[in-house]
Amino acid sequence: MLKALFKGEIVISLITFIGAIYLYHETTKFGFIDLYGGLGPSHWPKLLLVLLMAFSLGVAINVFRKVKKGLLPAAAAMTLDRGKIKLFSAIGLIVLYIFLMKIIGFLVLTPFVMIAFMYLLGEKSKVWIFTIPFALTLGIVVLFTKVMYVPLPRGIGIFLSISHLLY
Amino acid sequence: MEIWLGAFQNVFNPTGLFLIAAGVMMGVTLGAIPGLNSTMGTALLIPFTFAMQPTNGLVLLSAVYCGGTFGGSISAILFNVPGAPEASVTGFDGYPMAKAGKAAQALGIAIMCSCIGGLFSVFVMNLVSPQLAKIGLSFSQPEYFALGVAALTLIASLGGDNMLKAFVAGIIGLLVATIGIDPMTSNERFTFGGKALIGGVNFIPAIIGAFAVSEILATAEAGGISSDIQMLKVSTTLPRLKELIQLKWTIIRSAVIGTLIGILPGVGATTAAFVGYSEAVRWSRHPEKFGTGIPEGIAAPETANNAATGGAMVPLLTLGIPGSATTAVIIGGFLVHGLQPGPMLFLNQPKLMYSIFISMYTANFFMLFAGLIVAKLFSNFRKVRYSILGPCIFIFATVGAFGIRNDLTDVWVMFTFGLLGYVMKKYKYPIAPLIIGLVLGELTEISLRRGLRMANDDLADFLFRPIGGTILLVSVISLIYSIYSSVRKKPSILESTAAPAGIDIKGSD
Numbered sequence: 162m163l164k165a166l167f168k169g170e171i172v173i174s175l176i177t178f179i180g181a182i183y184l185y186h187e188t189t190k191f192g193f194i195d196l197y198g199g200l201g202p203s204h205w206p207k208l209l210l211v212l213l214m215a216f217s218l219g220v221a222i223n224v225f226r227k228v229k230k231g232l233l234p235a236a237a238a239m240t241l242d243r244g245k246i247k248l249f250s251a252i253g254l255i256v257l258y259i260f261l262m263k264i265i266g267f268l269v270l271t272p273f274v275m276i277a278f279m280y281l282l283g284e285k286s287k288v289w290i291f292t293i294p295f296a297l298t299l300g301i302v303v304l305f306t307k308v309m310y311v312p313l314p315r316g317i318g319i320f321l322s323i324s325h326l327l328y
Numbered sequence: 329m330e331i332w333l334g335a336f337q338n339v340f341n342p343t344g345l346f347l348i349a350a351g352v353m354m355g356v357t358l359g360a361i362p363g364l365n366s367t368m369g370t371a372l373l374i375p376f377t378f379a380m381q382p383t384n385g386l387v388l389l390s391a392v393y394c395g396g397t398f399g400g401s402i403s404a405i406l407f408n409v410p411g412a413p414e415a416s417v418t419g420f421d422g423y424p425m426a427k428a429g430k431a432a433q434a435l436g437i438a439i440m441c442s443c444i445g446g447l448f449s450v451f452v453m454n455l456v457s458p459q460l461a462k463i464g465l466s467f468s469q470p471e472y473f474a475l476g477v478a479a480l481t482l483i484a485s486l487g488g489d490n491m492l493k494a495f496v497a498g499i500i501g502l503l504v505a506t507i508g509i510d511p512m513t514s515n516e517r518f519t520f521g522g523k524a525l526i527g528g529v530n531f532i533p534a535i536i537g538a539f540a541v542s543e544i545l546a547t548a549e550a551g552g553i554s555s556d557i558q559m560l561k562v563s564t565t566l567p568r569l570k571e572l573i574q575l576k577w578t579i580i581r582s583a584v585i586g587t588l589i590g591i592l593p594g595v596g597a598t599t600a601a602f603v604g605y606s607e608a609v610r611w612s613r614h615p616e617k618f619g620t621g622i623p624e625g626i627a628a629p630e631t632a633n634n635a636a637t638g639g640a641m642v643p644l645l646t647l648g649i650p651g652s653a654t655t656a657v658i659i660g661g662f663l664v665h666g667l668q669p670g671p672m673l674f675l676n677q678p679k680l681m682y683s684i685f686i687s688m689y690t691a692n693f694f695m696l697f698a699g700l701i702v703a704k705l706f707s708n709f710r711k712v713r714y715s716i717l718g719p720c721i722f723i724f725a726t727v728g729a730f731g732i733r734n735d736l737t738d739v740w741v742m743f744t745f746g747l748l749g750y751v752m753k754k755y756k757y758p759i760a761p762l763i764i765g766l767v768l769g770e771l772t773e774i775s776l777r778r779g780l781r782m783a784n785d786d787l788a789d790f791l792f793r794p795i796g797g798t799i800l801l802v803s804v805i806s807l808i809y810s811i812y813s814s815v816r817k818k819p820s821i822l823e824s825t826a827a828p829a830g831i832d833i834k835g836s837d
Contacts, residue, residue: 169755170493177496184503184518191515200777202510202517206503213499220492244549251548252747255541258726259739267727275719281548284715297720301727309368311731 168228174221181213250281266316266324271298302327335682338383339690347384348687351391352694356702358392359399362536362728365412366396370657374664382665383680387687389661390641393654394691395698397597397637398442401630402703405434407721409540413767414597414633416535417605420760421618421625428621431707432565437626439699440567441579445631446692448583449590449638454685457646465647467592469779470790474799475589475603476772481803482606483761484810491814493757501765502772504529511774524737531766533729533742538759540725541746544718546753564703566696567623575627578608586632590639596652597633597640598767604632610806619760638688644669645681 188203188210227233258274275294284290305311306328315324338344358369369392377385400415405422418438425434483498484491507518508528519525572579582604589600608628609615618625640652648670650656662669667677674681709717729742752759783789791797 173751173755174496177500187518187520191510191517200780202513202515205773205777206506206517209499209503209506213496213503216492216495216499220496223492244551247551248545248549251545255722255743255746259736259743262739263736271723275723278719278722279715282715282718283551284713289716293716293720297723301723305727305731309372309731311727312734313727313730314736 168224168233170224171221174217174224177217178214178221181210181217185210185214247281251278254278254281262314262316264317264320266320267313268298268302268324268327269316269320271301331678331682334679335686338679338683339387339686343384344387344687345690347388348391348690349694349698351388352395352691352698353702355392355395355397356399356402356695356698357395359396359415360402360411360702360706362403362409362411362540362725365400366393367654367657368731369396370654370661374657374660377661378664382662382667383683385665386658386661386680386684389658390684390688391691391694393658394446394634394637394688395695396654397446397634398439398630398695398699399702401438401442401626402435402699402706405438405626406431406703406706406709407540408543409721409725410535413532413535414601414636415629416539416598416763416767417601417629418626419539420605421621421623424619424621425623425626426621430621433567433623434621434626435564435699435703435707436566437571437575437623438630439564439696439703440572441575441582441627441630442634442699443692443696444572444579445583445586445633445635446637446695447689448631449587449635450685450688450692451638452587453638453642453645453688457642463588463591467795468793469775469782470793470796471799472592472595472775473772473779473790474796474803475592475595475599476768476775478799478803479599479602479606479768480764480772481807481810482602482609483764484807484814490756490758491811494761497752497757497759498761498765501762501767502769503765504534505531505766505769506773511770512777524740527733527735527737529741529766530732530738531763532732533738534745534766535763536725536729537742537745538749538752538763540721541742542749542753542759544722545746545750547714547718564700564707566700571623575623577611578624578627579631581607581611582628582631583635586635587639589632590636590652591642593643593649595771596654597636599771600636600639601629601633602764602767604628610802615810619758634692641684641688645684646671646674 185207188206191201191203191206224233254274254277258270261270272294275297276290279290279294302313306313313328315321315328339348354369355366359366370389373389373392377388380388396412397414400410400412401418401422403409403411404415404419405426408419408423410416410419422434422438425431480498480502483494503518505528507525509515509526510517516526567575585604585607586597586600589595589603590597605618605625605628608624609618612618612624636652640650640655643649644655644658648659648668650659659669662673667673667680725742726739729738730736732738748762749759751757752762779790780787791800
């Protein structure tokens with residue numbers, strides 16, 4: 162029974178349920194002066210959260226019953242295989258990219274992130290790895306800053322100076 | 329007759345035809361690139377139109393509008409990244425169809441149906457603009473709410489065996505749509521005291537993240553091996569007459585829906601695409617096949633969203649009220665020439681009005697060629713290895729998300745939805761309901777609240793209105809039928825879209 166409880170969908174449903182309870186509590190802080198009646202800012206979210214609690218419990222119970230009946234396999238052990246390492250690396254790379262963009266700037270940071278991403282996805286050709294990131298970054302900078310007037314992040318300090326060479 | 333001849337002369341000259349062709353090409357290309365859209369394109373062109381003759385300037389803007397509405401479907405079909413919000417529904421069936429090696433067919437259907445939808449709405453606009461404008465004005469909050477509900481019932485129709493999970497996803501989407509400042513009371517909702525979420529969650533980065541970034545993460549986990557090897561050879565094949573005849577009811581219904589929805593101020597091609605798709609599912613003999621890659625799943629949203637372009641021009645030209653975001657920008661095109669769109673413009677400048685109609689007819693024809701060219705160009709990218717293509721898509725997605733409000737918050741939203749999309753795919757939660765809830769959430773909630781205010785909190789008023797009540801009744805019956813069908817254990821139709829085919833996502837734990 163314990164293995165059934167640790168089934169992914171059940172865990173997610175319980176997380177969703179708990180999250181919905183927390184958000185329901187948050188709706189009590191919205192504040193509303195009921196002068197003329199009618200639905201306030203919290204009524205619709207509250208309705209949705211109650212439905213979310215109900216449906217997520219429904220999913221959990223449904224999956225639990227299917228596991229008990231043998232229609233679905235029970236929870237398998239979590240393993241840190243090569244795929245998961247690549248997944249977490251990709252997530253880490255994206256987080257780092259977005260976080261550093263304000264500091265280093267789009268022009269300087271993007272080629273290196275692209276190179277790292279290409280290696281992560283298994284690209285082997287060094288020609289493509291070291292040409293496409295720079296070419297694409299340049300193309301995007303020209304298109305979005307000169308034509309579409311989108312002010313891509315320039316970074317700070319020396320990175321700002323480098324970015325100013327182009328935009 | 330004299331006016332029509334003058335209008336033909338205005339449009340069918342080298343300058344006019346060049347501007348239409350250039351406008352359509354620009355619109356299709358902008359629409360195909362995630363993060364760019366026809367609204368941006370028309371906004372950029374407004375200053376340039378100042379130096380042109382009024383007719384030429386407005387002809388150019390209309391052409392960009394027509395092309396841009398279609399363009400988003402190219403990247404939605406080829407890369408599962410909708411280039412524009414109105415194309416997000418096209419990807420539900422377009423991408424699975426492309427993965428099955430039928431990208432040429434999918435693109436061809438999208439191009440042809442967009443052309444037909446656009447031509448239909450311009451024809452209707454031409455004939456009955458003032459009458460259509462009256463219908464648009466008769467729509468009030470209860471009718472908008474009914475439209476929102478009609479589109480939301482799509483969640484149940486698509487749910488199948490995963491109906492509970494579909495509802496969970498849809499409700500999460502509706503909840504995310506409440507984040508930010510409440511439009512009616514200005515209360516902050518779910519901002520957690522910070523400034524980042526005060527502006528709410530824009531659905532464009534959410535869509536880009538849920539589809540594109542989640543796929544990149546899943547492919548990274550699979551070792552960089554994409555399931556799209558069948559797409560190495562891609563061209564575009566326009567559907568034959570026989571295929572179009574098979575789709576005739578879907579096309580006609582979606583064209584009418586798109587035109588009518590386009591007329592409604594504030595509701596544009598995106599809602600038209602969702603409602604068009606929803607109705608196609610509702611009236612289909614095989615609703616369980618939607619989401620697996622069928623022609624109707626592309627024909628419906630593409631016809632509807634392009635039909636909305638002509639519809640959106642109706643209130644603009646007859647009343648001076650924009651029917652969509654892009655037509656709101658096009659008002660600027662009128663104003664730079666000292667023109668005020670509205671009923672007086674029809675009386676004072678009839679040749680200009682008819683020139684716009686003729687240019688939109690022409691633009692929809694040109695879209696056939698522009699669509700083929702741009703689709704061919706983009707489809708060449710499909711031959712590129714995912715280890716190169718994936719990072720390129722990611723960077724474009726990032727810039728596209730950033731460019732909406734020039735705010736890194738939107739990029740974080742894209743990443744968050746990318747993670748959410750990955751988890752949902754892994755545990756077989758359908759993503760489409762999440763997007764449906766996110767796109768339609770605000771419209772549904774605000775129209776409900778305003779409608780209740782108008783009716784002194786009497787919900788029965790919603791049901792007794794002829795248009796709104798009918799739409800609600802049909803929607804509720806459809807919802808009950810979908811739930812009943814699911815309880816009788818009809819096959820799921822979203823299982824194939826809940827996880828990318830061919831990618832070995834190990835286990836569901």
